[in-house]
Each structure stands twice: as C-alpha cells, then as structure tokens.
Amino acid sequence: MNLVVGVGLRAGTSYRELRDLVTEAVADAGRVRILITVDGRESEPAVQRLAAHLGAELQTVAPAELRRQNVPSPSEQVDGLAGTPSVAEAAVLSTGAELVVPKRKSGAATVAVGRLAAAPGYAPGERHVVHRVLAERRDVRRGFVDLPIPDDVLTRVLESAHRAPSVGLSQPWDFLLIREIATRRKIHDLASAQRDAFAASLPDERRQRFDGLKIEAILDTPLNIAVTCDAGRGGRHVLGRHADPRTTWFSAAIAIQNLWLAARAEGLGVGWVSFFEPGEVAAVLDLPAHIELVGYLCIGYVDEFAPAPELVRTGWASRRPLAWAVHQESWGRRGLPGAEPTSITQDAEQAAREVEPRESGQSVRVVVGGDPADYLGRTDTIVVQLGAKPEADFGVLWRPARNPVEGVEVGVEIVRDLALQGVGEIAVQVVEDGDVAAAVGRGLRVGASACGVGCRDEPVELSDSPA
Ligand SMILES: Cc1cc2nc3c(=O)[nH]c(=O)nc-3n(C[C@H](O)[C@H](O)[C@H](O)COP(=O)(O)O)c2cc1C
Incomplete structure (x- = not known):
C-alpha cells in the first residue's frame, strides 16, 4: 500500500518522539511515499530526518489549503496555534489520499496516515511549476538580448531534449549547433525567400497583417539549432515503428518540445522557423543525405516572455477551446x-x-x-x-x-x-x-x-x- 503520513508538530519536537509516533501509526500498513506537513515545518530537523529514514518524499502544504479539507476530527486548539483546524489529517487529505488510521498524538506531535490509490504525483508546488512552464513556453522571435548561452546551461537543455520519449528508444534526433554568421545568413536568405512566397499567396488584407509579423530570429540569436531525424536509426526492428513509420518523426518533434520547455525554464527563448523547404536547409548545412531536417530553432536570452502567443496578441489567429x-x-x-x-x-x-x-x-x-x-x-x-x-x-x-x-x-x-x-x-x-x-x-x-x-x-x- 502507498501511504501518506501527515504530521503536525511543535517546533523542536525530538526525532525520537516523532519517529515512535509514526512507526506506531503506520505499523506494517505499507510503504510511506509522502511525509507531509504545513509550510514552514519542513525545516524541523525531526521531520527531515524522518523523511530520510522512511525514504519518503517530504512535501508541504499551505494553511489555506489545509483549511479547505473536510477533516473528521478538527481541533480548536490547533486552529488557534496553526490557523487551521487540522494539520495532520488535512495534510493527508490534501494529497488525495484516504485516511486509514485514526490520528495519533504524543506530547508535541500529531500524526495521521492515509492511503493513496496509486503512486503519488508531485507536491502541489512542484506540480504548479510544471504546469507553469507548459503555459509560459512561448515561441519567441523578438527581444533577444546580446548574452552568450553558457555551455552548462545549453548542455542541460540538450540533455532534456535528449531524454524525450522515442519509438523503440530509437532516439532518431541529432542537434546541429550553428553559431557561424555566414551559415546563418544563408539560412536567413532561404527563410526570406519563403516569406515572400507565402506573402504572395495571401489575399490583400491578410498580407498587410502578415507584413507586421516577425517569423524568425535567425540572425538575432547567438545560436541556431537544426534538429534532424534519421528515419532509419535503430535498424530494422525498432519496436513500435513497423506499422507506423511516422512515429520516428513524432519522436524527433517531441525532443524539440522538451528542448523548448527546458529552455523556457532556463530563461532562454526559442523560436521555431519552418519557412524552408527542408532540403534547402539540408544543402546549406551539408547534411548527409539520410539525415532530414525536423525543426530549425533560434535560441537565446530575451528581455521578456510574452504572456500569450504573438499570433494571438496581433489578432492573426486565436486559440481553439x-x-x-x-x-x-x-x-x-x-x-x-x-x-x-x-x-x-x-x-x-x-x-x-x-x-x-x-x-x-x-x-x-x-x-x-x-x-x-x-x-x-x-x-x-x-x-x-x-x-x-x-x-x-x-x-x-x-x-x-x-x-x-x-x-x-x-x-x-x-x-x-x-x-x-x-x-x-x-x-x-x-x-x-x-x-x-x-x-x-x-x-x-x-x-x-x-x-x-x-x-x-x-x-x-x-x-x-x-x-
Ligand atoms: C512545427 C512548428 C513550426 C513553426 N514555424 C514557425 C515559423 O516558421 N515562424 C514563426 O514565427 N513561428 C513558427 N512557429 C511558432 C508558432 O507560430 C507558435 O507556436 C504558435 O503561434 C503558438 O505560440 P506559442 O508557441 O508562443 O504558444 C512554429 C511552431 C511549430 C510547432
């Protein structure tokens, strides 16, 4: 059974008192996955030591969140001290677990035990960060600042990209880092030609709107990355690819999304440019014939990340509900x-x-x-x-x-x-x-x-x- 242990305790509670209380409450009901307490109490040495001893993730929860929980045994005394009628039970319930043992008390601590129906997700604060990076990732084409990208930062971003899922673990991508201005100028010329071709295909009103849009930052960023795909990577028997070869391309595209998200977390803006015939880019970059371009990315530090996609802000397009x-x-x-x-x-x-x-x-x-x-x-x-x-x-x-x-x-x-x-x-x-x-x-x-x-x-x- 996956257990959650909720703990309310006075500052300075001894490790031994807390450990004995928790050991008794948990008995042999299962494995403690999460030890959770109210914000601020995670720094108590007894709590930290207990989490390490149990091999549990130490999570915290805000008093406001605790107050929202409907607990079986609220306490006025706890409310007076902690600003919420329950810490231990409410903390357990805040994880989505079901209480399985009546709460137990010692002189300085209270413990409640709950059961999780499945392996736990992240703590609310950590979950928030994940959703935040997903919401705040932007395609960036403007506002790049003249700062180099440190090698360790870039390596972290590439590591995240390289951790992407891939069909049969074929990892069909490669990352070609392009800093040379001469190369970037050639790529820029290709994008400009495609921009003109697209503009010519638009009706007048749309073309005028398009004229105001920036569609690439090839020369504005210190680094461009060509992400490629080797459709034959992994040989003949790549697991899961045989019935749908497109999965190779999906895998490479997911690597780009990983890169994009990791870059956002590092404060790096990324703009994906697709105003190319992929073969034209491959020729400029002198790629081997079996290596194809998936995405061409412009990456660098920026002065800000816009709150919404540029195409939305300029009225070019809207999000689909x-x-x-x-x-x-x-x-x-x-x-x-x-x-x-x-x-x-x-x-x-x-x-x-x-x-x-x-x-x-x-x-x-x-x-x-x-x-x-x-x-x-x-x-x-x-x-x-x-x-x-x-x-x-x-x-x-x-x-x-x-x-x-x-x-x-x-x-x-x-x-x-x-x-x-x-x-x-x-x-x-x-x-x-x-x-x-x-x-x-x-x-x-x-x-x-x-x-x-x-x-x-x-x-x-x-x-x-x-x-
Ligand atoms: C496959 C792909 C190709 C794209 N190509 C371009 C492009 O050539 N130029 C451009 O300005 N934006 C390009 N974008 C960015 C999209 O316009 C952008 O993702 C979309 O408007 C949503 O904005 P957001 O990424 O900031 O949320 C591309 C995005 C993807 C996923």
Whole structure:
C-alpha cells in the first residue's frame, strides 16, 4: 500500500518522539511515499530526518489549503496555534489520499496516515511549476538580448531534449549547433525567400497583417539549432515503428518540445522557423543525405516572455477551446471530462444565441464541391471536397461527410476553424448537387452565426477573376 503520513508538530519536537509516533501509526500498513506537513515545518530537523529514514518524499502544504479539507476530527486548539483546524489529517487529505488510521498524538506531535490509490504525483508546488512552464513556453522571435548561452546551461537543455520519449528508444534526433554568421545568413536568405512566397499567396488584407509579423530570429540569436531525424536509426526492428513509420518523426518533434520547455525554464527563448523547404536547409548545412531536417530553432536570452502567443496578441489567429478538441467515446461527441458531450451543431446553436458579431476579419469564399481548378485562381477561396481524396493543396479541404448530419457538422467546423484563423466573413457557394453538399452549406451558415462571422450566399460562377 502507498501511504501518506501527515504530521503536525511543535517546533523542536525530538526525532525520537516523532519517529515512535509514526512507526506506531503506520505499523506494517505499507510503504510511506509522502511525509507531509504545513509550510514552514519542513525545516524541523525531526521531520527531515524522518523523511530520510522512511525514504519518503517530504512535501508541504499551505494553511489555506489545509483549511479547505473536510477533516473528521478538527481541533480548536490547533486552529488557534496553526490557523487551521487540522494539520495532520488535512495534510493527508490534501494529497488525495484516504485516511486509514485514526490520528495519533504524543506530547508535541500529531500524526495521521492515509492511503493513496496509486503512486503519488508531485507536491502541489512542484506540480504548479510544471504546469507553469507548459503555459509560459512561448515561441519567441523578438527581444533577444546580446548574452552568450553558457555551455552548462545549453548542455542541460540538450540533455532534456535528449531524454524525450522515442519509438523503440530509437532516439532518431541529432542537434546541429550553428553559431557561424555566414551559415546563418544563408539560412536567413532561404527563410526570406519563403516569406515572400507565402506573402504572395495571401489575399490583400491578410498580407498587410502578415507584413507586421516577425517569423524568425535567425540572425538575432547567438545560436541556431537544426534538429534532424534519421528515419532509419535503430535498424530494422525498432519496436513500435513497423506499422507506423511516422512515429520516428513524432519522436524527433517531441525532443524539440522538451528542448523548448527546458529552455523556457532556463530563461532562454526559442523560436521555431519552418519557412524552408527542408532540403534547402539540408544543402546549406551539408547534411548527409539520410539525415532530414525536423525543426530549425533560434535560441537565446530575451528581455521578456510574452504572456500569450504573438499570433494571438496581433489578432492573426486565436486559440481553439479545449472542449472543441475533446471527443468522448466516439468522434463528434465533444466536451470536457465530466461534462455532458454535445455535438458541434448543438454547441454552435447555443453559441449563436450569445455571440457578438465580429467587427473585422478576412473575407473567404467557401465553395462546396466542384473542381478546385475552377475556383482556386482566387487567393481568398477554399474548396470543400466531399468525394474522393483530392491532390494535396491547402486551398482544398477534404471533408468526406457520409450523410447530411455529418455534412452540417463539417460546415460548422470549417467556419469555426476559419474564424480562429482570423476570418470575419464568408461567402458560400454550393456547387455540388445532393443532400450532403446542401447540408454542408447549412452547416457553414450555422457556424457563421455561432462565430459572429458574416455570411452571404454567392451565385455560382466558374473561373471568376481575382477581386
Ligand atoms: C512545427 C512548428 C513550426 C513553426 N514555424 C514557425 C515559423 O516558421 N515562424 C514563426 O514565427 N513561428 C513558427 N512557429 C511558432 C508558432 O507560430 C507558435 O507556436 C504558435 O503561434 C503558438 O505560440 P506559442 O508557441 O508562443 O504558444 C512554429 C511552431 C511549430 C510547432
């Protein structure tokens, strides 16, 4: 059994008194994983020695958290002394454990014992740090300061990256550290060319917004790191890779995430640049032919970490709510754990009652069905294909809805996603006959009213010229 021992004690309690009390309370009920007490008492020598003796993790908990616990035997006396009606029992309960032994007292200490249903997680304060680094990691492209990265700091960051999970423990990544300015200039030229190409693909309003965005910091940081993947690493029988070779690439991408998080904890900003054809970068870096680029990172100290993604702050894109991304048991039953799942259509109808119209945003024409070649001459157009999988093209959304219900859902989801990418108005053209195409058109209208996106129906025209 995994046990938690909660301890309340007066300052200066002897180790022997505490140890005897705990030994008696625990008897042979199981292994003590956590010894927990109120903030401040962890520095008591008796507590520290006992934690070491038990091989338990020493955790602390704030009085406010203790007060929130519903304990079986609160004490007015303890409340007067510690500002909470219970320390030992409440500390146990704060870990999620269930009390298994009535609390025991000696002259100077009180002990409660609880059972954890599973191996313990981190203490609340430590957990907070983990969630904090996840929330505060940013893609950074601005505000780098002219400070070198000490070797030991960089090594720690790389060690974290290198600890990433990988399919069959194949560890397919390598990290190429690039400091040479001449090399970085060549890479910068590649990114600039791709930036121009992307800008040219945008409708006017979007291009103007894009012009204000910074998309890389290749020359602004003291260090660039090319993270690569060797898809054959580990030979023929890499465990778990045989049915899905993409897992090799997933592994390398996770290493980058580890690097990103560890860097954030060290105060280092990281910006991922993907404005490249990977082969062009490989050529500049003279990579062996079997080594492919996964991510190109710019890394350095920064003057600040922004509280939110730059793309959010500049209005380029918005975050997708978690509830849209969680499906329960089958695709489309969306909702957070514990909530009643809803369909995207129900959700949109509800949202439409509360939404404010969007004041601005890009205008996009959504064409349902038809031959993409007839419509994609205009940069503001997206073609929804319902049938066979089309040629890859970001202007074509393949949404093979099987019936009108799915058709409506597809339509709603398309608008929700477009709205997240800054679309403020859609023009709908349904060019394909049939129930499903008509349902997608309906879904687009429902989605538009749910997101405050303006919506108009456009007459069907072929090959019209750019606006
Ligand atoms: C695979 C990948 C490629 C990216 N490429 C670029 C890029 O080329 N330029 C850029 O400015 N940001 C790039 N980003 C950063 C994203 O824009 C950023 O992660 C997103 O806006 C969320 O912001 P956050 O990372 O600060 O939370 C990339 C991110 C990922 C994961």
